[in-house]
Amino acid sequence: MIICIGAGPGDIGYLTQRGAELIRDADVVAGFDAVVNVVRSLIPPGAEIVTMGYRNQVERLAQVALAHHAGKRCVVVFMGDIHFSGFQYLERVERACGHEVETLPGISSAQILASRAKVCFDETTFITFHRRGDLDPFKRHLVHVLQDARNAIVIPCPWDEARSFMPRHIAAYLLENGVSPEHPTEVWENLTRGEAEWHGTLAGCVDREFTDMSIMLIRTRRPMPSQIEPPEGK
Template sequence: MIICIGAGPGDVAYLTQRGAELIRNADVVAGFDAVVNVVQSLIPGTAQVVTMNYRDQTERLAEVAAAHHADKNCVVVFMGDIHFSGFQYLERVERACGHPVETLPGISSAQILASRAKVCFDETTFITLHRRGDLEPFKRHLVHVLQDWRNAIVIPCPWDEARSFMPRHIAAYLLEQGIPPEHPTEVWENLTRSEAEWHGTLSDCASQEFSDMSIMLIRTLSPMSSQIEPPGAAS
């Protein structure tokens, strides 16, 4: 068996019970160093632990695939929810194994942010820029989201300086595209730890520096009015 698990947004308390059970019964637990550290307390002493980084992930996943084909129970842990910003990593796992693998969703930082900031996903669009490849289609989509009077939750792209598209870069880009500078904007760091939060406008954000552990909320200038009945009206 091999299964990919969303391990939550950086705190083992947000891991699902099913995910915890699979880790406790695994022969092999694999993932990026920081993610494996989150679930370290659940990994059995008998398990093989395979950690990796961006540079050696292909080689390390080949080790996991070999263990899987040798009938070991293998778990690959992802930060957050696999299908929010880990889909390219999932593709690498499946490429290493040579077939589709089972996935178990987790709690994402976007869900935690929506709870903290009290925004509704029905009225909000989620966009992740934390990916390899061409970001332009996703950047254009973000512009259209705000033009359509929706909130936007955005995971920035950290990585190296040449490729980084962090909150200040996102804000500057949107301003260049004609998005109004007064959009209420929030950046939250380490959501499940220190819960640092910054509030300002899109214009203010263009001059702010934030850590790689950041997620951004850009609120619409025209929030949707309540669609429930007025107080006292018949239900």
């Protein structure tokens, strides 16, 4: 067995019960160092732990695939939910194994933010720049999302300076492409611990620095009115 699970947004309290059960029963638990550290207290004493970073992930996933094909119960843990920002990592797991693998969704930072900020997913689009490859199609999509009067929940790209697309870069790009500077904007850092939150406008975000552990909400300037029935007597 090999299964990929979403381990929640950096807090073991947001791990699903099924995910915790799979980790406790695993022979091998693998993932990026920071993610494995979140669930380390659940890993059984006899289990093999395979940690990795961006530079050695292909090599380490090949090691996990060998254990899987040898009949061991393998769990690969992802931060948040697999299908939010982890889809490229899932591709790497499946490439290493040579076949599709089972997945178990987790709680994402986007879900936590939607709850904290009281925005409806039906009226909101989620976009992640935390990915390899060409970001331009996703940048253009973000412009269209805001033009269509939808909220946008955005995960920035925090990598090297050449590719970095952090909240200030996102704000500058949107302003350069005709998006109103008056969009209400929020940036949350270390979301599950509630350490920092910034509220302002898109224009005010341009000159602000945020850490890699950031998620961004850009609110529509034309919120959808309530569609439930009016109160009695009105």
